[in-house]
Amino acid sequence: MSPTQTNSEAKNDAGEHGYSPEKDAYLKRMKRIEGQARGITKMIEDDKYCIDILTQISALSGALQSVAIELLDEHINHCVLNAAKSGNDDEAAVKIKEATDAINRLVRS
Amino acid sequence: MSPTQTNSEAKNDAGEHGYSPEKDAYLKRMKRIEGQARGITKMIEDDKYCIDILTQISALSGALQSVAIELLDEHINHCVLNAAKSGNDDEAAVKIKEATDAINRLVRS
Amino acid sequence: MSPTQTNSEAKNDAGEHGYSPEKDAYLKRMKRIEGQARGITKMIEDDKYCIDILTQISALSGALQSVAIELLDEHINHCVLNAAKSGNDDEAAVKIKEATDAINRLVRS
Amino acid sequence: MSPTQTNSEAKNDAGEHGYSPEKDAYLKRMKRIEGQARGITKMIEDDKYCIDILTQISALSGALQSVAIELLDEHINHCVLNAAKSGNDDEAAVKIKEATDAINRLVRS
Numbered sequence: 001m002s003p004t005q006t007n008s009e010a011k012n013d014a015g016e017h018g019y020s021p022e023k024d025a026y027l028k029r030m031k032r033i034e035g036q037a038r039g040i041t042k043m044i045e046d047d048k049y050c051i052d053i054l055t056q057i058s059a060l061s062g063a064l065q066s067v068a069i070e071l072l073d074e075h076i077n078h079c080v081l082n083a084a085k086s087g088n089d090d091e092a093a094v095k096i097k098e099a100t101d102a103i104n105r106l107v108r109s
Numbered sequence: 110m111s112p113t114q115t116n117s118e119a120k121n122d123a124g125e126h127g128y129s130p131e132k133d134a135y136l137k138r139m140k141r142i143e144g145q146a147r148g149i150t151k152m153i154e155d156d157k158y159c160i161d162i163l164t165q166i167s168a169l170s171g172a173l174q175s176v177a178i179e180l181l182d183e184h185i186n187h188c189v190l191n192a193a194k195s196g197n198d199d200e201a202a203v204k205i206k207e208a209t210d211a212i213n214r215l216v217r218s
Numbered sequence: 219m220s221p222t223q224t225n226s227e228a229k230n231d232a233g234e235h236g237y238s239p240e241k242d243a244y245l246k247r248m249k250r251i252e253g254q255a256r257g258i259t260k261m262i263e264d265d266k267y268c269i270d271i272l273t274q275i276s277a278l279s280g281a282l283q284s285v286a287i288e289l290l291d292e293h294i295n296h297c298v299l300n301a302a303k304s305g306n307d308d309e310a311a312v313k314i315k316e317a318t319d320a321i322n323r324l325v326r327s
Numbered sequence: 328m329s330p331t332q333t334n335s336e337a338k339n340d341a342g343e344h345g346y347s348p349e350k351d352a353y354l355k356r357m358k359r360i361e362g363q364a365r366g367i368t369k370m371i372e373d374d375k376y377c378i379d380i381l382t383q384i385s386a387l388s389g390a391l392q393s394v395a396i397e398l399l400d401e402h403i404n405h406c407v408l409n410a411a412k413s414g415n416d417d418e419a420a421v422k423i424k425e426a427t428d429a430i431n432r433l434v435r436s
Contacts, residue, residue, distance in 0.1 A: 017159050018159055023154075026153050027150060027153055030146065030150040030153060034143065037142050037143045044136055050128055050181075054211040057173055058177070058215055058218040061177075061215070064166055064170055065434055068166045068167070069427060069430055069434065072427065073424075077423055080407070080411075084408045084411035087412075100403070103433075106163070106167055106434055107392055109174065186314055190298075190314075193302035205295055206291075208294065209290065209291040212287055212290060215321075217435050235374060235376065235377050249368065252368060258360075259354060259358065259361060262350060263350075263354060268346055268398045272398055272429040272432070275395045276395070277436075279436040282391075283436065289380060293378065320382070323381070
């Protein structure tokens with residue numbers, strides 16, 4: 001691990017996360033979200049009615065929020081719990097702080 | 110216009126909307142949003158850390174909300190105002206109702 | 219009107235706004251919202267379970283958002299439309315800008 | 328404990344929660360939030376400009392969200408961690424599910 005590597009990059013080395021068992025399902029949902037984004041671009045290209053575009057943006061936003069909330073759930077169920085169970089209170093505290101900051105960004109985005 | 114055609118489909122015929130003068134700028138922003146979505150998919154494929162994925166989801170959500178709020182602004186500035194100025198109060202009322210419903214969906218998505 | 223008076227203070231002089239005809243209904247809803255806030259304070263005083271408190275906070279948030287969205291709707295239906303109909307395009311533009319900024323704050327609050 | 332008592336009512340018996348050490352600070356913040364709600368009611372009574380009322384509603388919403396996010400943080404730091412450390416995996420799972428549901432309601436309220 002190089003000295004410039006960030007904390008979260010270090011974690012990527014492991015390549016095993018809370019969401020890993022559901023990775024295929026997440027990839028499928030993200031592919032659908034990519035399709036929704038392309039659909040919105042196409043609506044603008046085709047001069048569709050602005051309110052109809054807004055409806056699709058809300059649908060895409062909702063789909064993204066669902067993915068985010070499930071990722072958070074996996075983060076707490078795995079990263080936080082594993083740290084807690086291994087008696088590593090400092091690491092558990094760091095991971096909970098990361099979760100809370102992520103919730104804060106989500107609620108306000 | 111066939112009797113089964115919806116109100117908003119009828120409007121698409123015109124092909125001229127509040128956002129039309131800025132169409133290229135919107136398309137550029139949507140292309141960037143599509144890229145952000147693909148980036149998130151890639152992060153999951155590459156087993157990136159869940160909190161880093163959540164940060165990107167919030168960024169994408171924020172970018173989408175900005176597009177939505179500007180589209181709403183154009184809708185009010187054009188569709189609503191034009192109806193009001195032409196003395197078509199019923200159409201203005203319909204268009205304001207559409208805007209309010211869209212805001213409601215945005216706030217809750 | 220004194221030179222230091224802000225635009226919105228000036229408008230308060232009129233004492234007549236889009237929401238005025240529904241003023242009693244809004245006051246009733248705000249009284250209920252005040253009661254919800256006091257209820258949450260009481261839950262904390264009584265050491266209620268944090269998740270139950272969060273449920274009540276979401277309910278209060280939702281009630282507030284509904285009031286906000288209806289106020290916005292009245293703003294567009296009255297302040298914006300009246301400016302547009304009277305041919306005062308600059309004032310209409312200012313009022314739409316105010317509405318868009320308010321939507322932006324709402325979506326991100 | 329009576330058979331009709333809910334899970335969360337049962338927890339209230341303990342009277343000791345994650346937020347307990349900060350109870351006074353939370354009560355102070357809730358009192359300020361109650362004051363903000365009364366201020367908004369007064370603005371409507373006094374026929375203040377709708378956009379100014381919306382600004383205050385966003386401020387109140389933001390204050391509520393901050394309280395909610397800190398309560399969630401305490402919930403994870405205490406209720407979830409304690410269950411995890413005591414090896415009570417089922418209870419930890421229940422408490423994480425409660426947290427995720429609360430986040431979901433918050434994000435969409």
